[in-house]
Amino acid sequence: MSINTKSKIIQQIARTLGDVLVFLRPKKARELSENRITLVHMNKKNLTTQERLMRYVLVNKLEKIQDHETIAKLNVDFWRNNKATELFVETEDLFETHFLPNCTFIFDLLKEELSSQSVEFNTLVEIGTGNGYVLNYLSSEFPKINRFVGIDLSEKQVEKNNKKFSSNKKLEFVASDALDWIKRHGQGNTIFVTRDVLEYFLEPNLQEFFNEINRLNKTIFIAIEPNGSDHNFETNPNSQLYGNEPSFSHNYPKLFKNAGFNLWHFSQKPVSKGGTQTFIGAKYSC
Known part of the structure; x- marks a missing residue:
């Protein structure tokens, strides 16, 4: 057999x-x-x-849900409510079992990229910070950066994070929509980081998000995002549905380039259940 x-x-x-x-x-x-x-x-x-x-x-x-607007609304509603906080608790071990062994290489590459830059970056913003462990980790990995901001839709999770990491004075957690926060508070000389977050954006909204960040000038973006293993960017350059939630598999290289970013890193790793983890390093155009 x-x-x-x-x-x-x-x-x-x-x-x-x-x-x-x-x-x-x-x-x-x-x-x-x-x-x-x-x-x-x-x-x-x-x-x-x-x-x-x-x-x-x-x-x-x-x-199966096919309507993209409905999917986006369901996803936003979920990440704003208390169920999101419960999920962050259930998946806390992913920081040790997944992030540290599989994702930290991109931040080693970021250190090399920063060493070749004449620009000093004074702020790091994590969009969709979740339980805050990654932001706390990054604050120790990049000691020359003095401000680390974690943005999340869940007010309850942000409150928990501010209490949990109160001893780390470099960290601040804010409950906000990412695009709204960028428009009100975004500045240049900032590094932006996302992990498994951009998959919940509609493609037009994600393009607007990238455009808005690039307008700040002198920004670097690290994106660690899932894609469907069947998403061929050459034959299907547009976003497509992915997974059972469902969420969106985006053509990240295209969207970053459309916004005026230069890519200094692109790689993909296969993950369980037929998915792919995509790693992007993008920076402002000189």
């Missing part, structure tokens, strides 16, 4: 058991599927075997 055949049999057994459990435990099924984003991203380590089987079935039965 081939590995592929065994995998299909295991999947069929999991679906059958999951269906039975969803039927027998309707209250738990409703609880698990209360919010589709939480359902997709919940940490399976915190679930029992039965709950994992139920989740597997529920995720695969999620109704």
